[in-house]
Amino acid sequence: MGTGAFYSADVLEPGADWRLLVTDRFLGAFGPSTSVSTMSTLWRIAADDALGLDALVGAIPSRGVAAVDSFAIAALGRVATFVVRGGGCADVSVGGRVRRVDARGSEPWYVAELTGVERFQLGPLQRSPGDLTRQARDLPIDGGVVFGPWLGWSSEAAAAPRSAPTPVQQPAQPPLSSFDPHDTNVLGDLGRRAASLRRHRGEPPATAPTPETESATAFRLGDRAPERVDAPVYVGRQPRSPRVTGGVLPRLVRVDSPSREVSATHIELRPTREGLVLTDLESTNGTVVRQPGTGVRRLESGESLPVVPGTLIDIGDGNVIEILAYR
CATH class of the missing domain: 2.60.200.20 (Tumour Suppressor Smad4)
Structure with a gap:
């Protein structure tokens, strides 16, 4: 089975793409200014089964020239944990109803735990979530770091059998160096997680x-x-x-x-x-x-x-x- 992750094939203007990270446990969308070295560090932590969500979020710079002012992270599991900051958000479908998890102005981040998550998309606040379903032109991703306007996940895609890999022609990307809140259903014991x-x-x-x-x-x-x-x-x-x-x-x-x-x-x-x-x-x-x-x-x-x-x-x-x- 695949990770259930996919991302938009739309090409944005240079420097506007978010950095999208996918492993079998974590999905993350990080603002356009996130540096190569930061993404490299986050990838190593996210891919290490010995490290958890606390290590991943803790490694995100919050001060100085390398600060990441906007991100959205999802930790997969029976209870999905979402951590958002700044201009990042998570649009989440639970029971057929889409809810938006955003930072609500909280610093350094905002956390929510949701049960029964069917699908979600991570990205900037400015985007319109739609129905969160994967479209025919969206690209699957089983793991790695890519550029894109947003990152999605669905339980249906995660449960589907993994097909043989097919080469995909990726659009050229610029180098990294160029670079209703009250409706949110907040659940879970955040003291444990x-x-x-x-x-x-x-x-x-x-x-x-x-x-x-x-x-x-x-x-x-x-x-x-x-x-x-x-x-x-x-x-x-x-x-x-x-x-x-x-x-x-x-x-x-x-x-x-x-x-x-x-x-x-x-x-x-x-x-x-x-x-x-x-x-x-x-x-x-x-x-x-x-x-x-x-x-x-x-x-x-x-x-x-x-x-x-x-x-x-x-x-x-x-x-x-x-x-x-x-x-």
């Missing part, structure tokens, strides 16, 4: 993050003393750690909830190089967030959101967590 996205540089796991490698933030729960966030923090009535990653032991913070408004493991706070990321771990009653200058919003089940000092997180039963700058 995509919310653990972290920078991967190939070094052995550290015993703990350091001030030089992680953002300096802290949190305060009610009238308790502030605690620095130098490892993943799980908060709930009876919190449990979904897993231990990178040799860093997570911190479990128990809260009282007489009316059981707070779930057993309600939220995760995870430090990253770009800042602190809050994830609602499929809580029963949701998580209310008030960020400085942006008002109040309720996180959807499984949704991740970067948070800054001054943010207030209400998980229910009077339990309010304040995000602080670490001094």
Whole structure:
């Protein structure tokens, strides 16, 4: 069977094509400015079965001249994980209904997990998704890196028998050097999977993050003393750690909830190089967030959101967590 991936044969103006990456586990569309060296690194990681989604996303430069400001990645599986940033998006068909997953202005990225995915396309926000079905002129791709306006996948194509390879005349490509959001169905326990996205540089796991490698933030729960966030923090009535990653032991913070408004493991706070990321771990009653200058919003089940000092997180039963700058 093939990977189920395909891409458009349309030829765009020089420098406008996205870089499209395909393996049997990952599909990715990266903005036109993505460098050769970055794509080479991402290909090596995506093709290595020993490395996961966290390593792939962590290897994408987010600062400096090599920064990739727009991308969309899909990790295939029973539950498909989508990670998007900037001008990248994923148009996804679930139950015959097309939903768009975009970054919603979130930094450094936005994550969603969807079950029952039938087909999807990755690419720029400006494109119109249509019905996401593969057209006769679209080109199949079983693996590698190519240029194109967008990258697609369908479960029907993935299940079809692999036919004998036929040479395809590819259009000439320029060298690399020339180069409704609320309708999104966000599902899954990001605490177990995509919310653990972290920078991967190939070094052995550290015993703990350091001030030089992680953002300096802290949190305060009610009238308790502030605690620095130098490892993943799980908060709930009876919190449990979904897993231990990178040799860093997570911190479990128990809260009282007489009316059981707070779930057993309600939220995760995870430090990253770009800042602190809050994830609602499929809580029963949701998580209310008030960020400085942006008002109040309720996180959807499984949704991740970067948070800054001054943010207030209400998980229910009077339990309010304040995000602080670490001094």
